[in-house]
Amino acid sequence: MNITIDVNGTKMEAKKGETVLNVLNDNGIQVPTLCHIKSMFPTGSCRMCVVEDIISDKLITSCSAVAEDGMKILTHSPRVTEARKVIVELLLSNHPDDCLYCVRNGNCELQGLAEELCVTERRIQGRKNKLPIDNSSVSIMRDPEKCILCGRCVRVCEEVMGVACIDFSKRGSRTVVSTAFDKGMNTSSCVNCGQCIMVCPTGALTEQNHFTGIREALTDPSKTVVVQYAPAISVSIAEEFGMEPGIDIAGIMNAALRKIGFDYVFDTSFAADLTIMEESNELIKRINENRNLPLITSCCPAWVKYAEEFVPELLPNISTCKSPQQMAGAIIKSYFAKQKNISKEDIYSVSIMPCTAKKFEAQREEMTNKGISDVDAVLTTREFVKFVKLFGINMHEIESETADSPLGIRTTAGKIFGASGGVAEAAIRTAYYMLTGDELVQFKIPELRGFKGQKETRLKIGDLEIGVAVVNGLANAKKLLDEIKAGRDDIHFIEIMACPGGCVGGGGQPVNMDEKAVKERIKSLYRIDDTESIKVSHKNPDVIILYNEFLGKPLGKKSHELLHTGFKKREVII
């Protein structure tokens, strides 16, 4: 049966079971929402999305109301807009009037709603929230005074990440979102993925800012300041500078970073190629020895922390490879330092990551060498965009430049790391070559690509048949790992990324991104893979030189010292 509803006097078709909000959005009508997260079950708790149901003469929440045949809806009648306005005024009544000093100034949803609904005076006086900032985590900062209790962070943390380290506590006017016992984030099971930041409408959640240290280093003549950027970055920021969403602007970034004052600009994708060299050899070794299978990737620090807390029994399965960020960091402060004859104390190493968990990873004790960190500071994509603007750089007016050697050349295998499935695909390309001596005829593994939460395939490599699984979103990982723990043994290699869609959808990316934007970035990465010629990590000329001149062989002594690490069980409040 077809369902037709009348919206502001126009007839609209609806599918059975579809929410009113969906119908409205599909027909180009925007209704403000706060508690609602697309693709999740509506909770209908904030009432921001109310519309007028003429037949019942009531205001209904469009995000949770199901469209029924014959419904008559008004979306912007005076009654509706006044109701929405009062909700915003109530939210503002205890909100700190801090907009000018807030990280979200200019892209805060609450601010946007106040403007949209013409809130121009304070009609409702409330007692201001007085709650301390939680500054305990090295990645995530929580300012409960700015929290409007929409609950999105709580839901994402539980439903997408399966972590659930935050929830509503207390009640009535004292309700807050907090960790267990209100202890700081640092002792909670938070894996630093930053997905809560991505959904927070206000400045209540943000990353720990690393600006100051970097600015100091940039002005310190005794420091050589180097920067690396992750594979996902160059396809994620074009729209922030008014360019076409998703396009690759690596060349422009290189130039901009030099203008800011970085002495050397490196591409983390080079280190992704290096990771593949080590990891595919590790895979082959484990298959040969039939030990600690499936091999699980270690590039995602949010996943690694999750494993240390929730599934320590699987730690022996996790690859001992450091992540590309940390491999690049280690090579910069050893090989590169030696090449340029700079002492590693004088190198300040910055990375630009789509990720908040990388801030945590960079300060892990395992990621230091004799007390010196491999990576000194981490900027998220968001911070990087601000940095470029702070330095007054016009991205439209600069000529593309190439990255610096020896970490400047990358293959497309290293580049596709940014998308969920990319690491697995790159690893298989190289493992195939290592095992058979031939290159794959077909490099693409479509089964492992795309936005789906869990992907699997079986592949023949010589006489070997291996099972490969790719998951993104730690709640999806948990499902697969439960199967593995229960004895499932047909999978040899698992790629796990915490963020939906992989790092292109990372918690350090520009906020307000939607699935469409993430898909554009994924497309862009694979377009690069289609158009460029070196598609396998083992053919990266600089990687080959690095092994010949410095590292020896993959999994060799030097590699072990610089590129590998270990993980241990972590006691936190779960």
Place this chain on the structure above:
Amino acid sequence: MNDTTEQILVKYKNADRDSLIPILQEIQEVEGWLSEKMLTSVGRHLDMPVSKVYGVATFYNQFRFQPKGRFHIQVCRGTACHVLGSATVLEEIKKHLKIDVDETTKDGLFSLEIVACIGTCGLAPVININGNFHARVTTDSLRDIIESYRVQNNN
């Protein structure tokens, strides 16, 4: 794990989240309060994140998260007491002891709780300390009452 908690949890074998509140009530009944350890054990037992256990527990007024003090002060906030100034009484106690409702002083001597009418409206505003009623308290008499308990403790 705490013994009492363990004994109670044993009784709730295979229980799910629905048993959370009865379990918490039972533990508090015996222990007088709920510690972080106890809440964590309950979470593990029910396969529930501790953040959720804490969230539910703090939602309800009936649960305490600090052990009671040696002297437990109940302030009546029923209608009669309210009319005769129990709000001021409460504020005065908080100020004097430097604690909030449902908290315990650092030395473990005093704890503070709000109760609804305790049926002695003739004595309003009334407070009850370890079972002893103190009638028609004023901000002045309050200090004396509290200090007399402190003296009692020192003897």
